[in-house]
Amino acid sequence: MTKKMYVARSPRIAARMLGEEMLVMSGQGSTLFTLNPTATILWQAADGATPLDEIVERRICSEFEVKPEEAMRDAEALAEDLARHGILLISEQPITNPQSLVREQAQP
Amino acid sequence: MSALMQEMSERALRLGVPFSAQIDLTYRCNEQCVHCYLDHDDHGEMTTLEIKHLLREMSEAGVFILTFSGGEIFLRKDFFEILEYARALTFCIKLKTNAVLIREAQAARLRDLGVASIQISIYSHRPEVHDAITKVKGSLQRSINAIRFLKSQGLKVIMANVLMTENMQDYRGVRALADELGAEYTLDPTITPKMDGDRSILDLNAGQSALHELFRDELFVGNAEEFCAPPPPPDADSLASLPCSAGHTACYVSPYGEFYPCVQFPLSCGNVRQQRFIDIWRNSEQLKEVRSIRLKDLSGCSQCAHGSTCTRCPGLAFMEGNMRGPSTADCEKSFARTGIPSVNLLAKKDKALPPRLVQIQIVPAIPGNRLSSMSSQPAL
Numbered sequence: 001m002t003k004k005m006y007v008a009r010s011p012r013i014a015a016r017m018l019g020e021e022m023l024v025m026s027g028q029g030s031t032l033f034t035l036n037p038t039a040t041i042l043w044q045a046a047d048g049a050t051p052l053d054e055i056v057e058r059r060i061c062s063e064f065e066v067k068p069e070e071a072m073r074d075a076e077a078l079a080e081d082l083a084r085h086g087i088l089l090i091s092e093q094p095i096t097n098p099q100s101l102v103r104e105q106a107q108p
Numbered sequence: 109m110s111a112l113m114q115e116m117s118e119r120a121l122r123l124g125v126p127f128s129a130q131i132d133l134t135y136r137c138n139e140q141c142v143h144c145y146l147d148h149d150d151h152g153e154m155t156t157l158e159i160k161h162l163l164r165e166m167s168e169a170g171v172f173i174l175t176f177s178g179g180e181i182f183l184r185k186d187f188f189e190i191l192e193y194a195r196a197l198t199f200c201i202k203l204k205t206n207a208v209l210i211r212e213a214q215a216a217r218l219r220d221l222g223v224a225s226i227q228i229s230i231y232s233h234r235p236e237v238h239d240a241i242t243k244v245k246g247s248l249q250r251s252i253n254a255i256r257f258l259k260s261q262g263l264k265v266i267m268a269n270v271l272m273t274e275n276m277q278d279y280r281g282v283r284a285l286a287d288e289l290g291a292e293y294t295l296d297p298t299i300t301p302k303m304d305g306d307r308s309i310l311d312l313n314a315g316q317s318a319l320h321e322l323f324r325d326e327l328f329v330g331n332a333e334e335f336c337a338p339p340p341p342p343d344a345d346s347l348a349s350l351p352c353s354a355g356h357t358a359c360y361v362s363p364y365g366e367f368y369p370c371v372q373f374p375l376s377c378g379n380v381r382q383q384r385f386i387d388i389w390r391n392s393e394q395l396k397e398v399r400s401i402r403l404k405d406l407s408g409c410s411q412c413a414h415g416s417t418c419t420r421c422p423g424l425a426f427m428e429g430n431m432r433g434p435s436t437a438d439c440e441k442s443f444a445r446t447g448i449p450s451v452n453l454l455a456k457k458d459k460a461l462p463p464r465l466v467q468i469q470i471v472p473a474i475p476g477n478r479l480s481s482m483s484s485q486p487a488l
Contacts, residue, residue, distance in 0.1 A: 012222030014200030016172040019123055023116055023172060025200045030224055030264060032112045099220055 007055070007079050007088050008048030008095040012102060015043070026086045033085065038064065039078055046088055048095030052079060120170070120357045126389050127357040128173035129166060130371055133159070133190065134363050135179040139206050139242040141229075143272050143312050145302045146179065153363040156186040158381065160193050162361065165385035167197040173224075177204035177371070179363070188217060195221045203227065204268075207254035208247055215257035225264040227294075228255060231274070233281035241274055255289050265291040271322070272299055272312040283327065295328060298437050300372060301427050313437065319444035336445050342415035347404040351422045355398035359389065369398050373423030375431065398422070401432060408434050412451040414442040 009015075014025040022040040024033045035043055038060060045055045056075045061068055082088035089101050120127035134153055135146045154162070166174065174194060181187055182205060194201055201221075207228045210218075218226065228251055232238040238248035258265050267286040269279055279295060286293040297314050301307045314322070322328065329335040350356055355369030355377075365381040367388045368374060377395050378388035389395065401422070404410050407430070409420060419442075424435035434452035443449050 010222075011195070011220075013198070014172065014222070014224065015198040016167075016170060016200075018116060018119055018125065018127075018170065018172070025224065032110060032116070034112070034116075103220075 003092050005052040005076065005079065006048060006050075006091050006094050007042070007046040007052055007083075008091075008098045008101070009043060009046050010086055010089055010102060011098045013087055024087055031085065033087065038074075039082065042075060042078060043082070043088065048089070048091075048098060052076065116172075117353070117357055121353075123170075124390070125170040125357065126166070126359050127170070128175070128353070129171045129358065130175040130177055130360045131159070131162070132177050132179060132361070132363050132371065133181050133184050133187065136183050137178065137180045137206075138183060138208055139180070139244050139247060141231075141242050142274065143241070143270065143299050143309050145300050145309070147303060148179065151364060153184075154365050154381070156189060158365065159190050162365075162380050162385060163190075163194050163197055163199075165380070167199065169386045169389060172200055173202065174199040175202040175204060180209070181205055182209035182214070188221075191218075191221055191223070195223075200224050204229075206242070206247070206251060207258075208244070208250045210254035210257060212257050215254070215261045215263065218258070219261040219263055223263065225266055226258055227266040227268050228291075230267045230269055230282055230285070232278040233285040234278060237275050237278055241272075252285075252289070255291055259290050265289070267291045267293050269293065269295045270299070271295060271297040271314050271318075273314060273318075274312065276314050276318045279322070280325075280327065295322075297322065297441070298421075298424075300424065300437075303374065305427075316440065316444050319441060323441075323445045336447075338446050338448055339414050339417040339442075341413060342403065342410070346416035347402065347410065349403050351401060351403065351406070351420060354422060355395045361385075367392070369395065370423050372421060373398075373426055373431075375423075375426055398431065406432050406434075408450070408452040408455060413448055414439075414446070414450050418442050418450070 016023050022035040022043065024035060041059050042055060045059050052075055053072060056071050057068065060071050060075060079088055079090055083090045089095055089098055091101065095101055117127055135148055136150055137148050181203060201223050202225045203223060204227045230238065230251060231241045235248045239245050255265050267282065269282045271279060283293050297319060299309055299313045302309060323336055324332045326332050354373050358370060360368045360371040361380060365379045367377045367380060375394050377392035403415060409415055418438055420438045421435045422431055424437055425431055425433050428436060436456065439450040439453045443453060
């Protein structure tokens with residue numbers, strides 16, 4: 001059985017919708033990003049409690065014409081990319097305390 | 109400013125979004141700086157509840173970059189409660205403070221709350237000069253200690269160095285101190301009139317010879333020859349350009365809820381205790397007037413050789429009596445930089461000083477006040 005992936009918004013980023021685009025500033029080096037519509041849906045749904053496969057099924061496959069396996073592959077890659085930039089937190093367990101997870105991940 | 113940030117600011121302008129805002133949480137202060145333009149008495153600051161409600165309205169209006177300033181923000185006992193609420197609304201938060209009240213615990217909390225930057229006023233690397241300006245013995249050492257605490261948490265610190273007659277010889281020392289502490293450095297050579305219209309502190313402004321020297325110091329201006337070169341005459345594009353972002357994508361709210369285009373532009377546009385933030389932003393007649401002004405509309409400046417390169421501040425122009433007129437402090441900077449007097453400096457000789465302007469308008473938190481009757485709601 002494949003492991004679940006849980007995603008949560010980092011508590012250290014700033015974000016705002018500007019027109020149709022989500023603007024995100026990462027705490028790491030004050031880097032500014034814009035998220036495309038799919039990434040925005042993923043980011044908004046990243047509550048730490050809903051597994052990524054459920055987010056993909058309920059929020060992405062229902063809005064875009066895409067096969068579930070392909071959508072899941074893309075979503076995993078996107079989540080990992082957002083995590084590398086400090087925008088999203090990833091865990092195999094539900095993320096109940098994003099702040100402590102950020103602290104843990106900041107440890108050398 | 110990064111290319112993407114520039115692009116987002118331009119988009120905000122097209123969409124009519126207040127992309128950035130400053131709230132002064134208090135005018136009270138634990139330093140008594142000789143050049144300060146504020147009245148430090150509390151005339152009825154917004155309550156915690158009022159500020160939280162304002163933050164929700166600002167978030168809904170699209171404000172992204174939010175600066176908390178004062179006065180000294182850490183004098184508010186509810187400061188961290190306000191900051192926490194603002195971060196839950198995912199604002200990009202910048203702070204301006206003297207940092208005297210920041211210790212290890214406060215620095216760690218600011219890191220956890222994801223504050224983007226902390227700007228700290230440092231006037232000199234020498235305690236006898238800095239402390240004489242703040243009128244608080246030991247204040248330089250406490251601010252430096254705070255910078256070390258903040259840097260140890262990985263936070264971005266900017267040392268803001270206001271230049272005046274008292275510290276004109278020390279800016280290189282402050283820059284070196286910033287480098288030593290791993291902080292960024294910004295320099296401001298302009299003293300502004302007091303908010304009650306008193307212009308006496310303008311005597312503290314660095315004079316022409318000091319500005320002349322500063323503008324030829326390549327540590328600060330890069331290529332001095334290029335920086336001080338005579339400006340090209342304004343072309344059609346620059347004549348059609350906006351004077352600055354004040355009132356276009358930026359705004360300011362005082363501790364009393366008064367809404368202005370900028371902290372340095374005391375043109376009252378409304379009060380958030382009486383009107384919704386977005387209604388003032390969209391419908392204020394004063395803001396509409398500010399937004400209608402282009403360089404070509406400015407008396408004197410539109411014909412001035414410095415028109416396309418001048419740092420003219422519309423707020424300072426307003427405080428001189430005409431938001432479509434010159435800002436003499438900027439005319440003087442252009443003159444110090446290039447040796448070419450501005451149209452307005454040449455014409456200014458015989459003009460009298462403008463009447464006093466009053467910025468503070470008190471709207472206390474009384475029953476019937478729009479915000480004081482609203483309940484606090486969870487941020488998200």
